[in-house]
Amino acid sequence: MKFEKIKSILSTKNVGIAGCGGLGSNCAVALARVGIGKLVLADFDIIEESNLNRQYFFYDQIGKPKVFSLKENILRINPSIKIEEYNIKLSEKEIVDLYKNCDVIVEAFDKAEMKEMIVETVQTFFPEKYLVCGVGLAGWGGNDLIRTERFGNLFIVGDQLNETNEDDPPLAPRVGIVANMMANVVLEILLGKDK
Amino acid sequence: MKIILNNKEEILNTNLEKLTIAQLLELKKFSFPRLIVRVNDRLIKKEEYDKTYFVDGDKVDVIHMISGG
Numbered sequence: 001m002k003f004e005k006i007k008s009i010l011s012t013k014n015v016g017i018a019g020c021g022g023l024g025s026n027c028a029v030a031l032a033r034v035g036i037g038k039l040v041l042a043d044f045d046i047i048e049e050s051n052l053n054r055q056y057f058f059y060d061q062i063g064k065p066k067v068f069s070l071k072e073n074i075l076r077i078n079p080s081i082k083i084e085e086y087n088i089k090l091s092e093k094e095i096v097d098l099y100k101n102c103d104v105i106v107e108a109f110d111k112a113e114m115k116e117m118i119v120e121t122v123q124t125f126f127p128e129k130y131l132v133c134g135v136g137l138a139g140w141g142g143n144d145l146i147r148t149e150r151f152g153n154l155f156i157v158g159d160q161l162n163e164t165n166e167d168d169p170p171l172a173p174r175v176g177i178v179a180n181m182m183a184n185v186v187l188e189i190l191l192g193k194d195k
Numbered sequence: 196m197k198i199i200l201n202n203k204e205e206i207l208n209t210n211l212e213k214l215t216i217a218q219l220l221e222l223k224k225f226s227f228p229r230l231i232v233r234v235n236d237r238l239i240k241k242e243e244y245d246k247t248y249f250v251d252g253d254k255v256d257v258i259h260m261i262s263g264g
Contacts, residue, residue: 019264021264022264023264024264108264109264110262110263110264111262111264112228112229112260112261112262113229113260115229115260115262115264116229116230116231116260119231119238119258119260120231120238120240123231123233123238124238124240127237127238133260134263134264135258135259135260135261135263136261136263137263137264138263149201149202150202151201151202151233151236151256151258152233152236154231154233154258156258158263160258160259160261161261162261162263163261163262163263164262164263164264165262170263170264175263175264
């Protein structure tokens, strides 16, 4: 498939990004580069210096809300993308309201309880909708442990093993790998496996 | 009992003809606090773990949700 054709298919698609930290910012940028029609971004956090070890933000954006800075960065890469941004903490109700029209939802939260909440919400309210989750990305190395596992229309990307904590922080390479694998799964869903 | 657990064939060491999700978690020592459970592609909520049964041949997913993003 030629890139023009890929872009024309993707330009009609709408992807929800739930969380704009390490996974969400990198996944959204990858999707923006290939020409997704619309992204729905949500996050409640502001950019801190410690985020710059993995998140798609710049030093001069420290202190700003992540959703607004991510929108700015995406539009600098590809100004034709439509972006809806919400500077809010997502709960069940907002997930249903904001993402009901998305073709695919990308789960890009940090905390396990939030990951659990969005999977339960999407599978309860939209059992047919595709959901791509990032699970297990702490530390470095172990390229061969990172994989995609499919459970119906739920895709789990990561090593499903390494939880982040003070002694095993998230770092750009592994977080970027998982985020880009998630974007790659989104393309497989939207374009099909057949090249 | 033979089921498909997390996309793989799994033989459960039990004489019972049906098991609840709660019994499965106990049997497999799945004690992680944040879990997604699905039986035949349907989400099972936590409050249903002790009243949702599965039988031989069913497809059961138990996914551990861990922090990091």
